[in-house]
Amino acid sequence: MSAITQDRSETLAPFGTRLDRVTDPVRKAAAGALHRSGLPDRRVEEWRYTSLRFLNETPLAAPGDLYDAGKIQAQLEELGLAAGPLADLPRLVFVNGRYAAPFSVLPSGVEVSFFAKAQTFGTLSSPDRDPLTALNTVLAEDGAQLQVPAGKNVGHVLLVSLGQTDEAVSFHPRHAVTLEEGASLVLISIQAGRGRYLHNPVLEVRVGEHASLKHITLQKEGEAAACLATTYADVAGRGTYDSFVLGIGGALSRQEIHARLSAPHATVHVNGAQRLAARQIGDITSVVTHAAPDCISRQTVRNVLDGHARGVFQGKVYVDRVAQKTDGYQMNQALLLSETAEIDAKPELEIYADDVKCSHGATVGALDEDQLFYLRSRGVPDAEARQILIHAFMDEALALVEDETARALCVQMLAGAFPVTGETV
Amino acid sequence: MPAVTETREAVEQLGQSSYKWGFETEIDMDLAPKGLTEDTIRLISAKKEEPEWLLDWRLAAFRAWQGMKEPTWAKVSYPPVDFQDLHYYAAPKKKPGPKSLDEVDPELLRTYEKLGIPLHEQAMLAGVEVPEGEQARLPVAVDAVFDSVSVVTTFRKTLEEAGVIFCPISEAVREHPDLVRQYLGSVVPAGDNFYAALNSAVFTDGSFVFVPKGVRCPMELSTYFRINARNTGQFERTLIVVEDGASVSYLEGCTAPMRDENQLHAAVVELVAMEDASIKYSTVQNWYPGDENGRGGIYNFVTKRGACRGARSRISWTQVETGSAITWKYPSCILQGEGSVGEFYSVAVTNNCQQADTGTKMIHIGRNTRSTIIAKTISAGRSDSTYRGLVRVLPKASGARNFTQCDSLLIGDQCGAHTVPYIESRNMGARIEHEATTSKISEDQLFYCRQRGLSEEDAVGLIVNGFCRDVLKELPMEFAVEAQKLLQISLEGSVG
Numbered sequence: 001m002s003a004i005t006q007d008r009s010e011t012l013a014p015f016g017t018r019l020d021r022v023t024d025p026v027r028k029a030a031a032g033a034l035h036r037s038g039l040p041d042r043r044v045e046e047w048r049y050t051s052l053r054f055l056n057e058t059p060l061a062a063p064g065d066l067y068d069a070g071k072i073q074a075q076l077e078e079l080g081l082a083a084g085p086l087a088d089l090p091r092l093v094f095v096n097g098r099y100a101a102p103f104s105v106l107p108s109g110v111e112v113s114f115f116a117k118a119q120t121f122g123t124l125s126s127p128d129r130d131p132l133t134a135l136n137t138v139l140a141e142d143g144a145q146l147q148v149p150a151g152k153n154v155g156h157v158l159l160v161s162l163g164q165t166d167e168a169v170s171f172h173p174r175h176a177v178t179l180e181e182g183a184s185l186v187l188i189s190i191q192a193g194r195g196r197y198l199h200n201p202v203l204e205v206r207v208g209e210h211a212s213l214k215h216i217t218l219q220k221e222g223e224a225a226a227c228l229a230t231t232y233a234d235v236a237g238r239g240t241y242d243s244f245v246l247g248i249g250g251a252l253s254r255q256e257i258h259a260r261l262s263a264p265h266a267t268v269h270v271n272g273a274q275r276l277a278a279r280q281i282g283d284i285t286s287v288v289t290h291a292a293p294d295c296i297s298r299q300t301v302r303n304v305l306d307g308h309a310r311g312v313f314q315g316k317v318y319v320d321r322v323a324q325k326t327d328g329y330q331m332n333q334a335l336l337l338s339e340t341a342e343i344d345a346k347p348e349l350e351i352y353a354d355d356v357k358c359s360h361g362a363t364v365g366a367l368d369e370d371q372l373f374y375l376r377s378r379g380v381p382d383a384e385a386r387q388i389l390i391h392a393f394m395d396e397a398l399a400l401v402e403d404e405t406a407r408a409l410c411v412q413m414l415a416g417a418f419p420v421t422g423e424t425v
Numbered sequence: 426m427p428a429v430t431e432t433r434e435a436v437e438q439l440g441q442s443s444y445k446w447g448f449e450t451e452i453d454m455d456l457a458p459k460g461l462t463e464d465t466i467r468l469i470s471a472k473k474e475e476p477e478w479l480l481d482w483r484l485a486a487f488r489a490w491q492g493m494k495e496p497t498w499a500k501v502s503y504p505p506v507d508f509q510d511l512h513y514y515a516a517p518k519k520k521p522g523p524k525s526l527d528e529v530d531p532e533l534l535r536t537y538e539k540l541g542i543p544l545h546e547q548a549m550l551a552g553v554e555v556p557e558g559e560q561a562r563l564p565v566a567v568d569a570v571f572d573s574v575s576v577v578t579t580f581r582k583t584l585e586e587a588g589v590i591f592c593p594i595s596e597a598v599r600e601h602p603d604l605v606r607q608y609l610g611s612v613v614p615a616g617d618n619f620y621a622a623l624n625s626a627v628f629t630d631g632s633f634v635f636v637p638k639g640v641r642c643p644m645e646l647s648t649y650f651r652i653n654a655r656n657t658g659q660f661e662r663t664l665i666v667v668e669d670g671a672s673v674s675y676l677e678g679c680t681a682p683m684r685d686e687n688q689l690h691a692a693v694v695e696l697v698a699m700e701d702a703s704i705k706y707s708t709v710q711n712w713y714p715g716d717e718n719g720r721g722g723i724y725n726f727v728t729k730r731g732a733c734r735g736a737r738s739r740i741s742w743t744q745v746e747t748g749s750a751i752t753w754k755y756p757s758c759i760l761q762g763e764g765s766v767g768e769f770y771s772v773a774v775t776n777n778c779q780q781a782d783t784g785t786k787m788i789h790i791g792r793n794t795r796s797t798i799i800a801k802t803i804s805a806g807r808s809d810s811t812y813r814g815l816v817r818v819l820p821k822a823s824g825a826r827n828f829t830q831c832d833s834l835l836i837g838d839q840c841g842a843h844t845v846p847y848i849e850s851r852n853m854g855a856r857i858e859h860e861a862t863t864s865k866i867s868e869d870q871l872f873y874c875r876q877r878g879l880s881e882e883d884a885v886g887l888i889v890n891g892f893c894r895d896v897l898k899e900l901p902m903e904f905a906v907e908a909q910k911l912l913q914i915s916l917e918g919s920v921g
Contacts, residue, residue, distance in 0.1 A: 045498060321838065336853035345848040354835035354865040362859040364850045
């Protein structure tokens with residue numbers, strides 16, 4: 001029964017009848033919320049800078065079961081995952097949103113299950129408030145669900161999502177990661193693909209007491225693809241959720257992170273960097289909720305924008321009345337490389353506790369003429385000097401990635417997408 | 426602890442009486458019937474003897490308003506305003522626009538005397554009330570607006586000699602229709618937003634200032650707004666036009682009686698600065714804020730915007746916001762002229778149950794335009810205060826420059842302070858810097874002051890004044906003194 005009076009269903013046209021075939025009560029509730037809200041347009045405050053019109057251009061079918069193994073292998077090779085130091089890391093590979101066992105290597109010491117079997121939705125996400133999460137809830141088919149037992153340090157796990165399609169499709173993986181007390185994990189999410197598709201993952205993260213999750217997301221989706229990802233993290237006392245997002249690909253991408261510090265002395269890092277060109281739109285949005293005293297949050301986001309690209313940063317720090325002694329810091333910097341690039345930033349503090357130390361800063365500008373002059377005066381050609389400065393700007397952001405393997409991967413991916421000529425420094 | 430006792434005593438003394446402008450003036454009023462229809466607008470227009478074009482303009486605004494929704498994006502909450510339960514016209518029963526002070530109802534003059542607004546030119550020139558160590562007061566020309574009409578404007582002769590027009594806008598409509606018609610609504614269009622549309626439809630009075638080419642206005646101009654009548658909304662409209670190379674400094678003050686019900690104040694202020702012109706607009710907003718339980722107080726929903734049309738023009742907004750139950754106000758600058766400058770200096774203080782959502786918009790259109798935003802927010806009691814500001818750089822604004830600093834101070838653990846800046850740049854040659862901090866009064870600073878024998882109240886006052894210094898120093902001298910006192914009064918009872 002979808003007898004909803006006030007609805008904005010027309011925005012859901014690309015999904016056709018896929019949204020109506022649900023029976024599960026959770027999915028039905030999400031479908032109801034989605035029909036009421038529709039996909040957000042720019043009149044919705046949280047979406048004022050990112051338009052989803054891109055999605056309305058073509059119908060998005062459910063992907064088929066079959067894929068071309070050769071093409072997947074080629075993609076993995078291109079990403080540097082088939083050979084070299086990363087080849088040996090355990091990995092869970094998803095193709096068009098479904099688990100692809102032949103390309104995967106299960107990690108040891110981690111309990112792994114799949115959404116396709118268990119069909120359990122977590123409790124951290126809010127489909128009634130976030131339409132993209134509702135969309136995922138209605139259409140989710142598969143996803144990885146990892147549980148790291150107490151005290152266990154399992155090292156690296158790759159979570160690879162590949163799109164490989166000839167027709168326009170959408171897939172909506174539902175992932176979950178739970179770290180029990182004192183556990184630690186380095187999770188590297190890689191989002192890439194070919195063709196026209198919408199990748200709409202939801203990830204729920206629970207970090208237990210004294211546990212530590214380092215989560216690096218590399219987004220290098222296909223040129224015609226959209227990636228609308230939402231992560232919900234809940235961090236217990238003295239736990240750490242250290243996340244970094246690198247955005248390079250996709251015609252349209254949004255990495256939305258909701259992190260909640262729910263017990264004293266928890267720490268959250270929500271760092272990120274985007275390097276975009278052509279007509280790309282890249283959005284990093286975060287909501288950090290300090291719900292307990294003595295917690296720390298840190299955020300540094302950098303954007304380098306060329307061509308007609310548009311970068312969006314929205315970062316909200318919410319400090320609850322009980323969250324005394326909060327230490328929150330937010331920094332957002334953007335470099336515009338062309339006359340037609342655009343940056344929209346909205347750092348936001350919402351504070352209800354008085355004994356806090358919260359600050360944010362933002363800067364926007366072009367390359368520093370003095371620095372360019374310095375390099376030019378030392379004989380570095382103009383183009384190269386610019387490259388060096390851009391490289392240095394991005395490098396400072398990448399330095400926030402503590403894990404060396406992940407950082408090397410970031411550097412390699414960035415260099416692959418934006419070759420640096422004559423790198424001499 | 427003595428400090429605590431002292432504080433408590435201070436609070437007890439204060440009680441409700443801390444709002445010393447809360448008295449009511451008994452005066453015969455001419456009221457329009459409650460409610461808002463086209464007839465109300467025709468009535469206002471007829472009372473003001475307005476030309477046809479203005480009535481049409483009002484009616485168009487009214488029709489636009491009917492199709493609009495109240496904005497809900499601000500971080501304020503209040504019960505819905507019943508726009509049909511208001512009087513849209515209230516005037517003291519006396520011919521509007523008296524020619525001299527002698528014609529003004531003495532009751533009114535007493536009101537302004539009580540408010541400390543000098544309407545007697547003679548007295549001011551003689552330099553009365555010169556506190557020790559201060560310079561003699563410079564003459565200030567005052568336009569006093571009482572409910573819907575301007576009751577008196579002082580120093581008109583001196584200003585006329587200089588070529589400056591300073592009069593109630595209703596009079597300007599009659600005396601200088603071409604000027605008003607040319608500029609009215611040119612910065613804030615009639616259908617700009619819900620409250621601006623409402624104001625355009627029903628505005629009753631306000632000030633009009635015109636400073637011709639090359640004239641430096643010989644004295645500060647000031648408008649003093651007073652809401653008095655019950656169940657009225659105040660909708661004033663101010664228009665300031667400054668021609669090439671001219672300059673003016675304009676002050677605005679506001680108070681209202683203490684009442685249990687809420688009253689609506691929806692003003693529009695438009696500023697136009699031509700080539701090399703400069704406008705300094707200072708506000709000390711002290712509408713009745715409601716009592717400590719949040720009963721009563723003014724809803725202050727104001728649209729203020731300035732257009733820097735000419736090259737190297739400059740518009741500077743300085744505001745000290747201590748009053749109003751709810752403030753919704755974003756004095757803005759449209760920086761069109763090459764090299765034009767926009768400034769926004771703000772102190773917003775909320776206490777008890779007050780809510781303020783205030784900030785600015787700096788729209789950089791022309792090349793080498795510059796803007797500075799300094800916003801200081803202080804929250805105490807159970808209040809909520811939000812800085813909301815937009816810096817937008819359009820593609821042609823090469824070399825644009827913005828610096829923004831927002832600092833929030835929280836006093837007590839039941840209040841909230843929020844910062845919501847929007848930064849939008851579409852020009853690589855623009856440089857934007859923004860920084861914001863939120864903290865409480867540092868224990869060290871407090872200890873230092875206490876140790877030197879200051880009471881806790883005084884120490885907090887001192888620290889808060891220091892916190893606001895960057896803004897207060899932008900105010901004209903006399904205003905700055907008043908503002909400092911006001912800060913102290915607004916925050917009294919919030920510590921201890």
